[in-house]
Amino acid sequence: xxxxxxxxxxxxxxxxxxxxxxxxxxxxxxxxxxxxxxxxxxxxxxxxxxxxxxxxxxxxxxxxxxxxxxxxxxxxxxxxxxxxxxxxxxxxxxxxxxxxxxxxxxxxxxxxxxxxxxxxxxxxxxxxxxxxxxxxxxxxxxxxxxxxxxxxxxxxxxxxxxxxxxxxxxxxxxxxxxxxxxxxxxxxxxxxxxxxxxxxxxxxxxxxxxxxxxxxxxxxxxxxxxxxxxxxxxxxxxxxxxxxxxxxxxxxxxxxxxxxxxxxxxxxxxxxxxxxxxxxxxxxxxxxxxxxxxxxxxxxxxxxxxxxxxxxxxxxxxxxxxxxxxxxxxxxxxxxxxxxxxxxxxxxxxxxxxxxxxxxxxxxxxxxxxxxxxxxxxxxxxxxxxxxxxxxxxxxxxxxxxxxxxxxxxxxxxxxxxxxxxxxxxxxxxxxxxxxxxxxxxxxxxx
Amino acid sequence: xxxxxxxxxxxxxxxxxxxxxxxxxxxxxxxxxxxxxxxxxxxxxxxxxxxxxxxxxxxxxxxxxxxxxxxxxxxxxxxxxxxxxxxxxxxxxxxxxxxxxxxxxxxxxxxxxxxxxxxxxxxxxxxxxxxxxxxxxx
Numbered sequence: 170x171x172x173x174x175x176x177x178x179x180x181x182x183x184x185x186x187x188x189x190x191x192x193x194x195x196x197x198x199x200x201x202x203x204x205x206x207x208x209x210x211x212x213x214x215x216x217x218x219x220x221x222x223x224x225x226x227x228x229x230x231x232x233x234x235x236x237x238x239x240x241x242x243x244x245x246x247x248x249x250x251x252x253x254x255x256x257x258x259x260x261x262x263x264x265x266x267x268x269x270x271x272x273x274x275x276x277x278x279x280x281x282x283x284x285x286x287x288x289x290x291x292x293x294x295x296x297x298x299x300x301x302x303x304x305x306x307x308x309x310x311x312x313x314x315x316x317x318x319x320x321x322x323x324x325x326x327x328x329x330x331x332x333x334x335x336x337x338x339x340x341x342x343x344x345x346x347x348x349x350x351x352x353x354x355x356x357x358x359x360x361x362x363x364x365x366x367x368x369x370x371x372x373x374x375x376x377x378x379x380x381x382x383x384x385x386x387x388x389x390x391x392x393x394x395x396x397x398x399x400x401x402x403x404x405x406x407x408x409x410x411x412x413x414x415x416x417x418x419x420x421x422x423x424x425x426x427x428x429x430x431x432x433x434x435x436x437x438x439x440x441x442x443x444x445x446x447x448x449x450x451x452x453x454x455x456x457x458x459x460x461x462x463x464x465x466x467x468x469x470x471x472x473x474x475x476x477x478x479x480x481x482x483x484x485x486x487x488x489x490x491x492x493x494x495x496x497x498x499x500x501x502x503x504x505x506x507x508x509x510x511x512x513x514x515x516x517x518x519x520x521x522x523x524x525x526x527x528x529x530x531x532x533x534x535x536x537x538x539x540x541x542x543x544x545x546x547x548x549x550x551x552x553x554x555x556x557x558x559x560x561x562x563x564x565x566x567x568x569x570x571x572x573x574x575x576x577x578x579x580x581x582x583x584x585x586x587x588x589x590x591x592x593x594x595x596x597x598x599x600x601x602x603x604x605x606x607x608x609x610x611x612x613x614x615x616x
Numbered sequence: 617x618x619x620x621x622x623x624x625x626x627x628x629x630x631x632x633x634x635x636x637x638x639x640x641x642x643x644x645x646x647x648x649x650x651x652x653x654x655x656x657x658x659x660x661x662x663x664x665x666x667x668x669x670x671x672x673x674x675x676x677x678x679x680x681x682x683x684x685x686x687x688x689x690x691x692x693x694x695x696x697x698x699x700x701x702x703x704x705x706x707x708x709x710x711x712x713x714x715x716x717x718x719x720x721x722x723x724x725x726x727x728x729x730x731x732x733x734x735x736x737x738x739x740x741x742x743x744x745x746x747x748x749x750x751x752x753x754x
Contacts, residue, residue, distance in 0.1 A: 484740060
């Protein structure tokens with residue numbers, strides 16, 4: 170297989186990320202300044218933001234997996250052609266989705282705000298990915314390392330949960346709001362869990378390559394953590410719908426399941442104690458630096474997730490910006506940082522590009538700016554959310570009164586979004602330049 | 617851990633997942649206090665709610681965007697209700713766009729919101745916290 174395909178997925182992903190975060194910034198300003206950018210309503214900005222950043226997560230994970238499977242997992246990709254078709258379908262569907270948003274044509278469901286018909290090409294492209302992955306992976310002799318299990322799980326469960334999220338098309342689900350909401354958030358909870366499988370698998374893969382020790386991906390502990398994560402993906406989603414009056418047991422199963430994640434929290438603390446000196450030693454390696462940062466974000470977000478999975482806390486935080494903090498912490502703090510690590514690894518591996526001293530300095534500055542403003546952003550969301558929760562429940566204020574009260578903190582939040590964006594540009598720009606030079610050079614050689 | 621143990625655990629989880637899903641799809645979500653109000657008109661209203669992407673700004677049961685208020689119980693909220701909803705939908709506000717809806721569309725959406733209102737309560741403001749961290753609605 171030509172190496173470009175992985176790098177094309179990843180660079181397209183990086184571009185989607187930048188544009189997606191840009192729309193996120195616009196949306197944040199519309200929140201605090203109602204007259205800002207009246208030409209494109211928030212009703213369009215929001216899905217543009219969400220779909221582009223979700224596209225980033227998928228493009229970068231998928232590009233990485235195609236490449237790693239072919240070059241690093243003691244197996245070869247079954248088909249070199251399917252990934253190209255996959256990319257084309259992805260790009261064409263993506264463009265169609267963006268056009269629909271601009272034209273105001275919606276499917277109007279959370280996450281998938283595009284018309285339902287466009288899920289068909291997504292479904293087909295995913296099938297191509299799945300077939301290729303399993304045909305390749307089953308040829309591998311010996312045990313799969315845990316990251317191959319995680320990728321496999323992510324692929325299968327994306328299928329299942331993506332389908333589940335379209336059950337609303339049947340009146341049986343659609344016309345009972347309790348069922349509709351419960352099934353929708355069951356599907357979404359597990360869907361996010363399945364892309365996390367792709368991303369965490371990638372993190373483990375990159376770690377094993379940097380440290381040069383494949384044993385961590387075969388250990389009993391690694392598999393225990395994987396199965397715990399998997400069980401949570403399957404059964405731990407109900408904190409989204411604690412207040413939806415489904416049967417009590419639906420919610421209790423999830424409450425119980427979520428609390429098992431305390432074990433994961435404990436494991437993180439435990440391994441930090443042991444690996445701190447190693448982290449210090451390798452911190453200069455770019456992908457490693459990002460993985461270490463993502464570890465900190467995993468810790469913070471897991472603590473937050475555990476807290477809001479307790480119904481007595483959830484009742485205050487649900488439907489507030491705390492939920493957004495949870496979502497942004499996971500998608501930006503964890504997923505994006507891990508995928509940036511993977512992008513650095515993959516791009517330098519393929520292009521053999523050495524970043525110049527200036528570029529390295531810029532990336533490092535970007536790294537700190539990005540993390541700093543993300544922290545400000547995250548904390549603002551939590552404060553705004555708690556404030557809103559208390560104002561709604563204890564003080565019983567009206568919507569307008571609440572929005573006025575939390576407006577100052579949302580303003581800080583909007584500006585910290587710009588900080589995140591600038592940090593990202595500093596990190597991503599050198600990577601895109603490296604890819605550009607590489608592709609140009611290739612073209613010259615060919616002509 | 618051998619590969620066969622790994623596979624065994626994997627398949628056990630998958631089987632449990634399918635059983636659990638079936639239960640959630642059926643007896644877990646059978647109760648619907650608003651059932652009688654989910655008329656044909658309200659069903660259309662729901663689809664319109666999606667078509668105009670109201671969820672970008674509004675929540676039902678706290679789920680959705682936060683630019684506008686939660687609409688779950690707006691129909692029965694003191695000082696709001698059907699007429700208020702109609703007026704807002706006809707005119708829009710500084711933040712909420714005017715969607716230029718037809719009379720019929722507004723009727724359907726209001727019918728849907730009436731149904732939603734009967735299904736339950738959001739946000740829950742009256743509750744008791746139990747010793748195990750769960751809550752009971754009062």
